[in-house]
Amino acid sequence: MVIFSISSFSSNWDHITETVLVTYSMNTVALVLGTIFFTLLFGVSSAWVVASYKFPGYKIFKWLLVLPLSIPTYIAAYAYFDILDVFNPFLIWVRSAIGFEAMQLTNNLLVYLLTALVMSSVLYPYVYLLARASFESQGSHFINVARSLGHSGRAVFWKIVLPLSRPAIVAGITLVAMETLSDYGAVKHFGVQTFTYGIFRTWLGMGDLTSALRLAVILMIFTLGILFIEKRIRAQSRFSYKSATSSFEKIKVGGKKSIFPLVVCSIPVVFGFMIPFFRMISWAWFSKNYIAEISVFQLASNTLLVAIIVSVSTVLLSILLGFSSKYFKSKIIYTSNRLASLGYSTPGAVIAMGALILVGYLSDTFNILLSGTLFLLFFAYIVRFLAVAYQPIESGFEKNCEDLNNASKTLGSSPMRSLYKLNLPLIKNTIIAAGLLVFVDATKELPLTLILRPFNFETLATATFDLSNQAQIIESSIPSLFIIFMTLIPIIYLNSRIGEER
Amino acid sequence: MNSILSVSNLSKTYNNIYALNSLSFECNKGEIVSVVGSSGSGKSTLLKLIAGLEIPDNGKIVLKDKPINDESIFVKPEKRDCDIVFQDFSLFPNMTVDENIYFGKNAPNNKSMVGNLVSLANISDTLSRYPHQISGGQQQRVALVRALANNPSLLLMDEPLSHLDSALKEKVRSELLSILKKLDMTVLIVTHDAEDALTISDKTIVLNQGRLEQVDTPRNIYKYPKSEYVARLFGKTNILPLKLMPGSKHSFKQKSSDNKMVSVRPHQLIIESGTNSSLPKIKGQITNIFNNGHSYNVEAKCEDLVFMAEIKNGSDLKIGETVTFSIELD
Structure with a gap:
């Protein structure tokens, strides 16, 4: 991609660098920072409250707080499509009291703020899940010792609990940053011109593949920059500790004292799930006659087909890669697997552009036509989501199978027999979980599908996007709801597994 | 002798099962008191109640003539004049040894005393390291110094030697005893190991299913147990x-x-x-x-x-x- 984008000529590039490149960069940075801020606020506070307090309904909130994962950012944006209207009276007041420019500035600020808020209302579960697991794994001893040494509960949270959970929280916000960089639907809807927005605009609007690719390369540099910062922050945490053997003791609160935890947990659930979900339901009810017209069942079966094929093939590939890396203990296999799993940190639009160059090369050199085929779409999905399946499966092999494989080798088993008889049954649950994670991501995926889908092939995500793009947001609730329902069940299952393992 | 800790009629239940049942005893100034019992006897619960990490159902706890727990009073853990050392030492992994030692609220005001403690515990060369970079014995001494640096009237220790292997345990036990005795510290140690109780403590309290089974000197408990449970808890017997x-x-x-x-x-x-x-x-x-x-x-x-x-x-x-x-x- 880098070579192609540098070596090819683009008539628009100078124009882009002069006019919108700085805007794209600043908007992208502002949106990522804003979203990180709000996800930290929602994710860490709810994780802390659920991990440390026993308040009425805390067990229900433990899984309610995960539900926004079923709502992709673009659906959240459509659910709040009219949120800016709420501020119209305020903007009118600013215009009359201060002036037109002040109103414009306020309006722009509000757009960033609300886009970041809407995106973080559905992205915070990444931080919530990792922070909660980290808090619970600390046990209560650190907190108890710190309190007996004279520090209040609040001081202990800031001085001990939070610094110890920093690596987990940083991992969570990195995922959120990646998702924000990758998003196209929400930023398009709110008109925030980020790099992903620019890639689509340049390629689909201006028909300039080279400039789009150059933007994709810059976006990739952004992504690598975030990964680098994450690595640096995590490296600064020079400590290590084993998960506590004692459980995390929750503080029982009732009466008036339970209001605070209830509010902290309710806000993200209400804004991240309840409002979008029930708005979708009510809109879908209004537009139920539309179900046949948009052939939603065809869309659902297309999405199911893509999600199932992608999750099965990603899992199979991960098993093959993970097993060969652990069984043969080869450094080359290990390193190539690490590189292959970089795909998840690459925005969907960038992967799509890369795939297009690859098929262009194959077409020119070997006369193989792959563009616009389902095969290409599946290939790009697998590149994008391999890490989602590979990481849990690899760690499953590492935790459960290393010594057993040595025993199996000395007992004369072939690698295939070890894999089939020993490893697969042992990590069966991990494989199912990995498959479901990919299934959820593939069902929600939008930008990559928008670019690579074959002609006349629509998924629920692309249909949702197209409908809302045509100002049919109410009707777009039908495919949206299908996406939510298709991803809800695996998410509830996965969340209950986290509880069981603990 | 002046009493530092006085516990009377202390009870605590979990799911209607007594973890502690009407327990009463006293700790005097400079005394090392061990609490011994099999698992589930209520000894860790006792420590948590004294530290304020759990709230008792009944009873009274008085620390240095000041009630810290009764029907109307509950002093928060951070306000109690006692510090706790857990069996896993619970050294804060994100802080160096030095930062750990000065973490206690009172520690920065006791710099000269902390300096003496550090040299007494022989951990001067570990101060800039992180807890995972020092040995188990050193970790134990750092945890002890951290608690003592806060200058508490009472030190609570939860199975302080159980994390150490047998070779190290004997050495650390004698170091621990020598430090505590030099400082004339009042200590309540919870242990399931009768040998620890016999070698370290001046007085031993034996708990069985939350009830007080016997209080006496370790020698008397070993030689003249008042029940079969106590006799068997303290080693092989007929x-x-x-x-x-x-x-x-x-x-x-x-x-x-x-x-x-x-x-x-x-x-x-x-x-x-x-x-x-x-x-x-x-x-x-x-x-x-x-x-x-x-x-x-x-x-x-x-x-x-x-x-x-x-x-x-x-x-x-x-x-x-x-x-x-x-x-x-x-």
Whole structure:
């Protein structure tokens, strides 16, 4: 991609660098920072409250707080499509009291703020899940010792609990940053011109593949920059500790004292799930006659087909890669697997552009036509989501199978027999979980599908996007709801597994 | 003696099961008190109640003449004049040893005392390191110094030696004892290891299912247990009927048989060369002999009674032989 984008000529590039490149960069940075801020606020506070307090309904909130994962950012944006209207009276007041420019500035600020808020209302579960697991794994001893040494509960949270959970929280916000960089639907809807927005605009609007690719390369540099910062922050945490053997003791609160935890947990659930979900339901009810017209069942079966094929093939590939890396203990296999799993940190639009160059090369050199085929779409999905399946499966092999494989080798088993008889049954649950994670991501995926889908092939995500793009947001609730329902069940299952393992 | 800690009628239940049941005792200034019991006896609960990490159902705790717990008072853990050392040491992994030691609210005001503690505990060269970079023994001493640096009136220790391997344990135990005694510290140590209690403490409290079973010096508890539970908790013993040794003043009623019994440690059973001594005797047929290097553990049977003797010169003994053992009473 880098070579192609540098070596090819683009008539628009100078124009882009002069006019919108700085805007794209600043908007992208502002949106990522804003979203990180709000996800930290929602994710860490709810994780802390659920991990440390026993308040009425805390067990229900433990899984309610995960539900926004079923709502992709673009659906959240459509659910709040009219949120800016709420501020119209305020903007009118600013215009009359201060002036037109002040109103414009306020309006722009509000757009960033609300886009970041809407995106973080559905992205915070990444931080919530990792922070909660980290808090619970600390046990209560650190907190108890710190309190007996004279520090209040609040001081202990800031001085001990939070610094110890920093690596987990940083991992969570990195995922959120990646998702924000990758998003196209929400930023398009709110008109925030980020790099992903620019890639689509340049390629689909201006028909300039080279400039789009150059933007994709810059976006990739952004992504690598975030990964680098994450690595640096995590490296600064020079400590290590084993998960506590004692459980995390929750503080029982009732009466008036339970209001605070209830509010902290309710806000993200209400804004991240309840409002979008029930708005979708009510809109879908209004537009139920539309179900046949948009052939939603065809869309659902297309999405199911893509999600199932992608999750099965990603899992199979991960098993093959993970097993060969652990069984043969080869450094080359290990390193190539690490590189292959970089795909998840690459925005969907960038992967799509890369795939297009690859098929262009194959077409020119070997006369193989792959563009616009389902095969290409599946290939790009697998590149994008391999890490989602590979990481849990690899760690499953590492935790459960290393010594057993040595025993199996000395007992004369072939690698295939070890894999089939020993490893697969042992990590069966991990494989199912990995498959479901990919299934959820593939069902929600939008930008990559928008670019690579074959002609006349629509998924629920692309249909949702197209409908809302045509100002049919109410009707777009039908495919949206299908996406939510298709991803809800695996998410509830996965969340209950986290509880069981603990 | 002036009392530092006074616990009276302390009770705590979990799911209607007593973890502690009407417990009362006192700790005096400079005393090292051990709390011993099998798992589930309520000893860790006791520590948490004193530290303020749990709220009791009933009872009163007074620390340095100030009630910290009764029906109307609950002093928060951070306001109590006691510090706790957990069995996993709980050193904050994100802080260096130095930062850990000065973490306590009062520690920065006690710089010269902390300096003395650091050299007393011999951890001066570990100050800039992180907890995972120092040995288990050093971690133990850092945890101790961190707690002492806060200058508490009472130190609570939860199984402080159980994380150490046996070779290190003995060394750390003697270091610990020497530091605590030099500082004249009042300490309440919870342990399941009778040997720790015997070697470290001035006074031992034995708990059984949340109830106080016995309070005494470790020597008296070892020699004159007041129940079969206490006797067995403090090492190998034979529970023999009082009628075999009517001269014994330290019998107890066995719960299972309602008979009066005496705890006789294996080393109290000897084989005398002369037959005329006035010591009480028990005749038994040897069923097993184990050589443990420095002596012989001889298992013998007298009717239904199986007992174990530790005999120094037992090389001539044979399985099946009937021998008369004399019982040495103190």
